[in-house]
Amino acid sequence: MGFAMAYFSTAEWLVLVLWFVAVLAPLIYAANTRTSVAMGVTVSVLLGSVVQVLWSLLGSWGLVSFWVWSDFVLVPARTTEIQYWHTLVSAGFLHSQGDLMHVLGNVVILALVGVPLEQRLGARRFAAIYFIGLLGGSLGWVAFNAGSFRPALGASGAAFGLLGAYLAGWPKDEIPFPLLLIRPWPVVLIALLYFGLELVRALATMESGVSSGIAHMAHIGGFVAAYALLPLVARGGPVELGVMDGGPSQGDAHAAQRRQRKARMVSLEGLDDPWTQRGLEVPKHLREPLKNLYQAGDEPDTRTAWMEHLADAGRCPECDAPLGLVERSTGPHLQCSQQTAHFEWPTAV
Numbered sequence: 001m002g003f004a005m006a007y008f009s010t011a012e013w014l015v016l017v018l019w020f021v022a023v024l025a026p027l028i029y030a031a032n033t034r035t036s037v038a039m040g041v042t043v044s045v046l047l048g049s050v051v052q053v054l055w056s057l058l059g060s061w062g063l064v065s066f067w068v069w070s071d072f073v074l075v076p077a078r079t080t081e082i083q084y085w086h087t088l089v090s091a092g093f094l095h096s097q098g099d100l101m102h103v104l105g106n107v108v109i110l111a112l113v114g115v116p117l118e119q120r121l122g123a124r125r126f127a128a129i130y131f132i133g134l135l136g137g138s139l140g141w142v143a144f145n146a147g148s149f150r151p152a153l154g155a156s157g158a159a160f161g162l163l164g165a166y167l168a169g170w171p172k173d174e175i176p177f178p179l180l181l182i183r184p185w186p187v188v189l190i191a192l193l194y195f196g197l198e199l200v201r202a203l204a205t206m207e208s209g210v211s212s213g214i215a216h217m218a219h220i221g222g223f224v225a226a227y228a229l230l231p232l233v234a235r236g237g238p239v240e241l242g243v244m245d246g247g248p249s250q251g252d253a254h255a256a257q258r259r260q261r262k263a264r265m266v267s268l269e270g271l272d273d274p275w276t277q278r279g280l281e282v283p284k285h286l287r288e289p290l291k292n293l294y295q296a297g298d299e300p301d302t303r304t305a306w307m308e309h310l311a312d313a314g315r316c317p318e319c320d321a322p323l324g325l326v327e328r329s330t331g332p333h334l335q336c337s338q339q340t341a342h343f344e345w346p347t348a349v
Contacts, residue, residue, distance in 0.1 A: 003083075004070035012064050015055050019068070022047035023093045030123075037123045038114030041130060042107055045155050048093045049103045056097045069094050073151040076142045088138040089131075094153040102154060108178065109159040113190070116175045117166050119248040120239045128233050133161015133222040140221015152215045157222030160194065164227035167191035169234055173247045184247065195223055261300040265331035266346045268297050274334070274345040278317055286314055304332045318342035 008016070023044050030040030058064045071084075074091035078084040095103045118126040137157015145152075166173070166187045174184035179193070202216035234241055239248070240260060273290050275282045282290060293306040304325075311325040311334055321338035336343040 004066055008066060008068070009064065011058065012066050012068050015051065015058065015064060016068050018054075019048055019051040022051045034123065036115060036118060037127050037130075038110065038118045041114065041158075042110040045093060045095075045103070045110060046107055049095050049097075049100070052095065052097050053100075069153070073153045074138055074141065075151050076145045076148045078149075079142050088135055088142075091138060091151075091153045092134040092155045092158050095155070096153065102156070106155045106159045109162060110155065112175060112177050113159075113162045113166060113187075116173065116248045117162055117169075120166075120170055120173075120237075121234055122238050125233050125237050129161065129165045129226050129230060130158055132229050132233070133165065133226040134158035136161060136225025137215075137218040137222030140224075141215050141218035143221070144217040152218065154215065154218075156215065157218040159222070160198070160219040161222035161226035163187075163191040163194055164223035164225070165230040165233075168227045168230035169241050170239075170243065170248075172242075172244050175247055191223075195220070198223070261331065262298070264329055265298075265300065265303065268294055268346060271346055274343060275317055277345075280317055283314070286310060289313065300331065307332045307334055310334060316343045 005013075005016070026040045026043040026047065027037075029035070030037050052069070055064060055068055072087055072090040073094060074087045075084070079088065095106075114126070114130075117129075121129065134155070134157055137160065138152075140157070141152050171186070171188040171191070173187045175187060175190075176182060177185050177190050179185050179190065198216055198219045201214070202220060205216060231241065238260070273282060275286075289306055289309045293303065293310070297303040297306060304327075308325055311323040314323045314334070315321065316323060316336040316338070319336065319338055319342055321336055321342075323343070324335050324337040326333050326335050334343070334345045
């Protein structure tokens with residue numbers, strides 16, 4: 001099966017290139033500036049829809065004739081061919097020009113659910129879970145419509161994936177959301193309400209045999225995939241699963257990171273300093289910093305500060321080389337700068 005792009009006019013190619021720029025630019029900007037990936041995705045979906053509206057206007061003026069998105073929408077029957085596998089992802093950045101409320105609904109979920117979920121997961125893990133929801137929605141639709149040539153498009157599978165992921169990780173968070181009123185609602189209420197309604201609609205569609213024009217199984221597929229894989233994706237992330245602090249904020253995320261770092265740090269209680277361990281006298285200029293380290297070193301930032309001081313002022317008791325500070329999963333460690341085997345402290349007891 002050939003690509004429709006082979007028959008595009010110059011105007012159609014310009015529209016397609018503009019769509020690619022509109023979709024990719026916010027994602028690239030978010031990655032390069034380390035700003036919110038969730039907002040980058042939201043703007044990407046929104047700008048992509050604006051270009052589609054532009055295509056509709058050009059079509060009404062007779063300047064374009066082909067459906068420019070032909071090679072990028074999801075057609076289940078085409079997914080058996082490897083050259084169309086990209087449509088499992090690209091369809092998630094396209095929407096029907098005749099249903100702008102659908103676009104708005106997806107944008108609301110991407111922004112209001114995606115941003116706090118990203119604060120829980122971190123940018124890279126959020127991007128992974130978004131992709132899982134998007135791909136899960138596409139595969140869910142293909143599985144229940146194998147052989148169909150009816151095109152499907154929209155970011156709803158990914159949006160429902162965010163709801164499923166949030167439910168799996170932090171169901172008791174409260175986030176602002178427009179359910180009757182725009183106010184903070186528990187994630188468990190938002191997610192289960194959306195999922196329950198989608199199940200009812202999917203069953204009604206299957207019983208009647210009449211299509212509703214909405215890819216309900218894509219929504220369910222995205223939700224289930226992200227819900228199932230969230231614990232794996234979130235493992236080792238900045239915020240422990242199930243933490244209850246009312247909802248995320250940047251401060252909450254940093255506090256959770258500090259708690260996690262503190263829990264992993266080697267305890268200094270009952271642990272001799274590296275000079276005493278070797279039967280040596282502690283150098284006079286290091287006695288006060290060591291005392292302060294033992295007294296206040298149970299907090300990650302404080303321990304790092306005093307150990308940096310020790311690294312700058314101390315020498316390796318084995319070879320007299322300068323000391324260095326390295327960050328490990330168990331917290332900051334002092335280390336010989338010449339031979340690691342000479343000296344590393346603290347060590348677990």
